[in-house]
Amino acid sequence: MTAVVIGCDGGNLTEYQQQIDAEVHDIIDRKWSGRMGQKASYSMTEAGTDQALYELEDMLGDRGVLALPQAVTLATEYNRQYQQEKELLYLQALDLTVVRHAYEANPFSTGRAEYVYDEGDEAAAADLATGFTRLLSDGTRITTSVALAWANLASGSDGISGVFDASVFKPLLRGSDPLVVLEPLTQAERDTIYQLRSFNRFRKEQVVAVFTLYFQALQQLDRVRNAEENYKKLRNLYTTMQKRAEVGRFEKLELQQAEQDVIQARDILIQERKDYEDAVDALKLFLNVPPTVEFKLDADQLAAISTEESVTFTEAQAISAAMELRLDLANARDRVEDARRKVVVAADAVRAELNIAAGGQAGTESLAGLSSEELVSVGLELDLPLDRTDEKAAWRASLITLNQQKRAQAELEDVIAAQVRQAYRDMVEAGQLYSTQVESLELADERFEHTSMLQQYDRASTRDVLDAQEDYLDAQDRATEARVQFLLAKLRFYRDAGVMQIRPDGMWQLGAEGTEAANDQPDVESYIDEWMRRRRSSRQKEL
Numbered sequence: 001m002t003a004v005v006i007g008c009d010g011g012n013l014t015e016y017q018q019q020i021d022a023e024v025h026d027i028i029d030r031k032w033s034g035r036m037g038q039k040a041s042y043s044m045t046e047a048g049t050d051q052a053l054y055e056l057e058d059m060l061g062d063r064g065v066l067a068l069p070q071a072v073t074l075a076t077e078y079n080r081q082y083q084q085e086k087e088l089l090y091l092q093a094l095d096l097t098v099v100r101h102a103y104e105a106n107p108f109s110t111g112r113a114e115y116v117y118d119e120g121d122e123a124a125a126a127d128l129a130t131g132f133t134r135l136l137s138d139g140t141r142i143t144t145s146v147a148l149a150w151a152n153l154a155s156g157s158d159g160i161s162g163v164f165d166a167s168v169f170k171p172l173l174r175g176s177d178p179l180v181v182l183e184p185l186t187q188a189e190r191d192t193i194y195q196l197r198s199f200n201r202f203r204k205e206q207v208v209a210v211f212t213l214y215f216q217a218l219q220q221l222d223r224v225r226n227a228e229e230n231y232k233k234l235r236n237l238y239t240t241m242q243k244r245a246e247v248g249r250f251e252k253l254e255l256q257q258a259e260q261d262v263i264q265a266r267d268i269l270i271q272e273r274k275d276y277e278d279a280v281d282a283l284k285l286f287l288n289v290p291p292t293v294e295f296k297l298d299a300d301q302l303a304a305i306s307t308e309e310s311v312t313f314t315e316a317q318a319i320s321a322a323m324e325l326r327l328d329l330a331n332a333r334d335r336v337e338d339a340r341r342k343v344v345v346a347a348d349a350v351r352a353e354l355n356i357a358a359g360g361q362a363g364t365e366s367l368a369g370l371s372s373e374e375l376v377s378v379g380l381e382l383d384l385p386l387d388r389t390d391e392k393a394a395w396r397a398s399l400i401t402l403n404q405q406k407r408a409q410a411e412l413e414d415v416i417a418a419q420v421r422q423a424y425r426d427m428v429e430a431g432q433l434y435s436t437q438v439e440s441l442e443l444a445d446e447r448f449e450h451t452s453m454l455q456q457y458d459r460a461s462t463r464d465v466l467d468a469q470e471d472y473l474d475a476q477d478r479a480t481e482a483r484v485q486f487l488l489a490k491l492r493f494y495r496d497a498g499v500m501q502i503r504p505d506g507m508w509q510l511g512a513e514g515t516e517a518a519n520d521q522p523d524v525e526s527y528i529d530e531w532m533r534r535r536r537s538s539r540q541k542e543l
Contacts, residue, residue, distance in 0.1 A: 020094070020097070021043075023097055024090055024093040024097065025043065027097070027192060028042060028089065028093055028192075028196065031189075031192055031193055031196055032196060035327075036196060036197065036200045036327070037200055037501035037502050037503075038501070038502070038503055038504050039504065040076075040199075040200075040502065040504050041504060042199070043086070044083070044086050044087055044090055055074070055077070056074065056289060056293065056295070059073075059074075064294070064296050065295065065296045065297070065298050066296070066298070067298045067301075068210075068211070068298060068301050071287060072207060072211075072505070072506040073505055074287045074289065075207075075209075075210045075286060075287050075506060076505070076506035078287060079206065079288055080288055081202075081206070082202075082206060085199050088195060088199070089195050089196065089199045092191055092192050092195040093192050093195075095188060095191070095192075096188045096189060096191070096192050099184055099185050099188040100185065100188075102135060102185075103137075103182075103185055104134070105132045105134045106132060106134070107130070107131070107132045108129075108132065108133070108145075109129070110128070110129050110130075111128040111129070112126065112127055113125070113126040114126075125149070126149070127147060127148065127149040128147070128148050129146070129147040129148075130145065130146055131144045131146060131165075137178040137181055137182055138170070138171075138176055138178055138181060139170065139171040139175045139176050139177075139180075140168065140170040140171075141170075142166075142168050143165075143168075144164075144165065144166045145164075145166075146162065146163070146164050147162065147163045147164075148160065148161070149161050149163075162363060163361060163362070163363035164361065164363065165361050166359065166360050166361075167357070167359035168357070168358045169356070169357050170355065170356045172354040172355065172356065173351050173352050173354045174348055174349065174352060174353040174354075174383075175348065179344060179345070180345050180348045183341060183342075187338065187341075190334060190338060193334075194335075197327035197328070198327070198328070198331065200327055201326075201327045203502040203506070204495045204500050204502060204508070205495065206506075207500075207502060207506060207507065208488075208491045208492060208495050209286065210286065210287075210506075211487070211488065211491055212488055213283040213286055214297065214301070215302075215305075215484045215487060216279055216282075216484070217279035217280050217282075217283050218297055218298075218299060218484070219302075219480050219484045220272065220275050220276040220279045222299075222302060222477075223272045223275070223480070224269070224272045224273055224276050226477055227265070227268050227269040227473070228269060230265050230268070230469065230472075231262070231265040231268075231269050233469060234261050234262045234265045234466075234469060235262050235265075237258060237465065237469075238255075238259055238261075238262050241254070241255055241258050241462065242255065254462035254463075257462055257463060257466060258462055258466065261466050261469075302480065302483065302484070305483050305484070305486070305487045315424045318493070318497045319416075319420050319421070321498060321499060322416050322419075322496065322497045323417075324498070325497070325499060326416055326496075327498070328412065329409075329413065329416055332405075332408055332409040335405050335408070335409075336402070336405045336406055336409055339398070339402040339404075339406075342398045342401065343395070343398045343402055346391070346394045346395035346397075346398040347395050349388070349391040349394065349395070350385060350388045350391045350395055351385060352382070352383065352384050352385045353381070353385075354382050354383075355381040356378070356380060357377075357378075357381055358379075359375075359376070359377050360375065360376045360377070361374065361375040361376075362374045362375075416496070420497055423489070423492050423493035423495075423497070424493060426489040426492065426493070427486075427489040427490050427492075427493045429489075430482065430486040430488075430489040430490075431486055433485070434482040434483055434486045436482075437478045437481075437482040438479055440478065440479070441472075441475040441476060441478075441479045443475075444468070444471050444474075444476075445472060445475075447468045447471065448468040448469055448471075448472045452465055452468075491508070494508070494510065
C-alpha cells in the first residue's frame, strides 16, 4: 500500500507556521494589559550557543567588558528558563486557537474511490462529501453536507447521485446554558491571561537574578582587589621590618609573625581569585554562555549603586500595593472565579436532558435529476436524571475545589504580605548596615595609619599593625558587601511589592510609563498610588 500526502511540502509547512505564529502573536498582543508592563520580545527563537557567542562578541568590543544592561539582554535572549517560559506562553495561546476553532464553522471534505475486480466482474465507484459543522453558544449544533456518488458497473450501468443533508441538534435543558457551553472557551481565554501574568512575573524574577549574579561577581572582584592590596601592604611591611631587624630594631618573633601574615594573605588572594572565577562562571551559565568564553565585568557599576536611605512610604502602603499589583495573586483570585463557574457547570450536568433533533435530506438518482427524494425528520430526545451518580459526585467535588481555591488565595495573600514585610525590613536594615560599615571602614583606615605611625616610634607592636591591617581588609569587604546587599534588597522589595516593571530590553523600571531607570532614585510612593489607580480602572476590562 502506498500512502500519498497532498499539500505538505516544505514550502506549505513554512506558510502554515507563519499563519499560526501570526494568530498566536495576535492573541498575546490583544491580551497583554498595561499592568503587565511594556510588551516584551516573546517570540520564540531557535538561536543557540553560536548566535549567543556572536552577539556576545559584538557586545564586548575591543575592551572585552560585559556591561550590566548587556548581561540582562543576553539573559532575555538566551537564558534557557526564559526560552521555556516563552514556549509555555506560546503553547497556551496555541491551545486557545484550537478551542476557539471548535466554536467556529468547521468545514470538512472527504472522498473515496475504489476499483473492484472479482472473477471477471468489474466495478468502479467514487464519492465525495463536503460541508461544515457549527456549535452555537446555546449548545445548538448545525451540520450540513453535500454528497456526490458515481458508480460504473460491469453490467454497463453508469450513474451519478447527489444528496444534500442538514441536521440541527438543540439542547433545551442540560447543556443549553451559554455559560456551560462556552466554558472550555472561557477557561482557555483565561488560562492564556494567567500564562501571560506568569511570564511577566518570571521576567521580574529573572532581572533580579541577573543583577544578583552580576553584582555578586563584582563584589567578589572587589574582594580580589582588596586581597591584592592587602598582600602588597603586608609584603612591603615585612620588607621594611627585615631591614629594621638587621639593625636590631625588631625581634625575630615579630618578624616571623609578619612573614606568617604575608603567607596567609597570599593564600587568601588565591582563594578570592578562585571564588571570583566561580562567580563569573555562574553568571555565564545563567546567560547560556560557555564557561570557556572570557570577558570582564564593568567594575564601575559598584560605584554607581545609589546608597540613599530615603524611604517615604510605609510598610502598610507597600503591602496594599502588593495586594493590587502582584500578578500571581491576580491569578489566584481569578482561579476562584473559575472554580465558581465549574460549580455551575457541574450542577448543569445533574439536570434532565431534553434535546430537539431535526434533519433533512434531498437527493437525485441521476445527473439529469429525473427523480428525486426528500426526507424531513423532527424528534425529541429525553434523558431523565434517574442515575446521575457520577455527575453528582463531580458537582460535590467542584464545591470542594472552590473551597480549596479560596484557601489558596488567602494563603497566597498571607505569603505575599510576609514577603513584602520581610523585603521592606531587609531594605531598611541593608541601608542602615551600609552606613555602619562605611563608618567602620573609615575607622579601620585611620587605625591602621595611626598604628603604623606608632610602630615607627616603637610605641606599637608588630601584632598591633598586623591586626589593624586585617581589620581594615575585613572592613573593606564588609562595606562592599553591604553596598551590594542594599541594592539587591531594594530590587527584591520592588519585585515583591509588584511595582517593578520590565522594559523590552529586559532592564527594570518603576511605574507604567518607564520614566525611571534602574540607577535613579524613584518616588516609590507615587508609583504605588498611580498603579493602584490604574488597577482599579482597568481590572474589570482585563478579562
